[in-house]
Amino acid sequence: MFRKLLKSGVAWGLQQTHFGGQSSRFVAAYHRTVDEFPRDPDSGIPSLYISVKMLERQLDWIGRRFRFVSLDELMSLPPDAAPAAAVTFDDGYVDFYRQAFPLLKRKGIPAAVFVVTDLVGTTEWQIHDRIYGLLARSWRPGLAHALVDPLLSTMPQATLLRVIEHWQSGAALTDPDRRSLNWDEIAELHRAGITIGSHTRTHAILPAESKETVWSELRGSRLAIEARIGAPVRHFAYPCGQFNGAALKAVEDAGYHFAYTICAHRNRAHSHLTIPRKVLWENSCLDAAGSFSPSIMGCHVDGSFDLFKGCEMNHGGALCWS
Ligand SMILES: [Zn+2]
Ligand SMILES: [Zn+2]
Structure with missing residues (x-):
């Protein structure tokens, strides 16, 4: 409670003094959009969820200060253009199609979805949902949340999957609402003007993987999407925002023009491959x-x-680098 009060107080003070200044470009990163924010922390990683109602509230706030544009338009704007914002959704959960897309369409807001191509059309869970689901079920959701990122970023995915398989034996994780988009839905979204970007083939954390795996994840996912939508895929989002020098180079070599992180760090020589985004979710903008x-x-x-x-x-x- 004290932390929340402090956050509200600091935020009010900073906004009164215009401390942060008005940025002229903003990219929001969302994950799952649901009818109701789940109150039971066993349901999934809380910071991946936003309710349709809160999403609309946040988009309305952004829309009063920025003009919503597609990622392609955002990247081609001259530096002195009026403030512009883009909205992105990571992982390619089916709820983008079911809950977020109708809202975006109604409000005329362009958006991008970064899909994990090996999961498209399957009911397999994202790797972070599998880790969280197993930890939360057998332990405590709060601790499970704290462990997902360290596990993902320190182990190559093949090792982690072996651990999960062993651990999971007999404990099936099923939830049809958590499935990924299928190719028909992705093609329809593309035809409706939604930008389809890549988020690797398997949600691999690039700095934790071998050069060969990184290449297959990056090139394979781009080719898979292009074959289905019949258009070039120029945009890539780093899984969990994780990048290093080798990842930047591989992203460029694999044919992407723009890549998005989830922190404010930029590589001066490759600023188009380290574009910052802000992750927003149900509780990120609540006061005490x-x-x-x-x-x-x-x-x-x-x-x-x-x-x-x-x-x-x-x-x-x-x-x-510079
Ligand atoms: Zn992701
Ligand atoms: Zn950073």
């Missing part, structure tokens, strides 16, 4: 009383909070 706070939203959008909170990721020297 549990209400939507325009001041907190403002601090997330203008980056004020990032000044106090460092990035926990190890970018392996990728930030020093």
Whole structure:
């Protein structure tokens, strides 16, 4: 409670003094959109969820300050253009099609979806959902949440999958609402103007993988999407925002023009491959009383909070290049 009060107070003060300043480009990163935010933490990683109602509230706030544009348009705007924002959704959950897309269509807001191509059309869970589901079920959701990212970023995915398979024996994780989009839905979204980007083949954390795996994840996912939608795939989102120097180079070599992180770090020589996004979810902009706070939203959008909170990721020297 004290932390929430402090956050609300700091956010109000920063917004009053315009401390963070008005940024002229903003990219939001969402994951799952649901009718109701799940109150039971066993259901899944809380910070991946936003309700349709809260998504609309956040988009309305953004829309009063920025013009919504597609990623292609955002990347081609001259530096002195009016403030513009893009909205992105990671992982390619089917709820993008069912819950977010109708809202975006109604409001005329362009968006992008970054899909994990090996999961398209399957009922297999994303790897982070599998880790969380197993830990939360056999342990405690709070601790499970704290362990997902360290496990993902320290182990090659093949090793982690062997551990999960062993652990999972007999404990099936099923939930049809958690499935990924299928190719028909992706093709329909593309025809409707939604940008389809890549998020690798299997949600591999690139700095944890071998050169060969990184190449197959990047090139394989781009070719898979292009074969289905019949259009070039120019945009890539790093799984869990994790990148290092080798990942940047591989992303470029694999044919992507733009790549998106989830922190404020940029590589000066490859700024188009380290485009910052802000992850937003149901509770990210709530005040101590549990209400939507325009001041907190403002601090997330203008980056004020990032000044106090460092990035926990190890970018392996990728930030020093110039
Ligand atoms: Zn992801
Ligand atoms: Zn960072």
